[in-house]
Amino acid sequence: MGAYDAAEHERREEKTSTVDTSPDDDRRSSYEGTVEYDTGDANADDLLAQFRELRSS
Numbered sequence: 001m002g003a004y005d006a007a008e009h010e011r012r013e014e015k016t017s018t019v020d021t022s023p024d025d026d027r028r029s030s031y032e033g034t035v036e037y038d039t040g041d042a043n044a045d046d047l048l049a050q051f052r053e054l055r056s057s
Contacts, residue, residue, distance in 0.1 A: 042050075
């Protein structure tokens with residue numbers, strides 16, 4: 001690690017404390033499509049048992 005640089009600290013603090021309010025930032029993206037998921041046949045007890053098994057290995 002290098003020496004502490006007060007100017008760099010101030011620059012980074014100023015950069016992170018400002019908010020960009022330009023109109024370009026307000027554009028939203030449109031997404032089309034579907035999402036599918038399989039809930040499976042597992043219940044909460046089965047999932048906890050599997051988690052414990054994975055954690056112990």
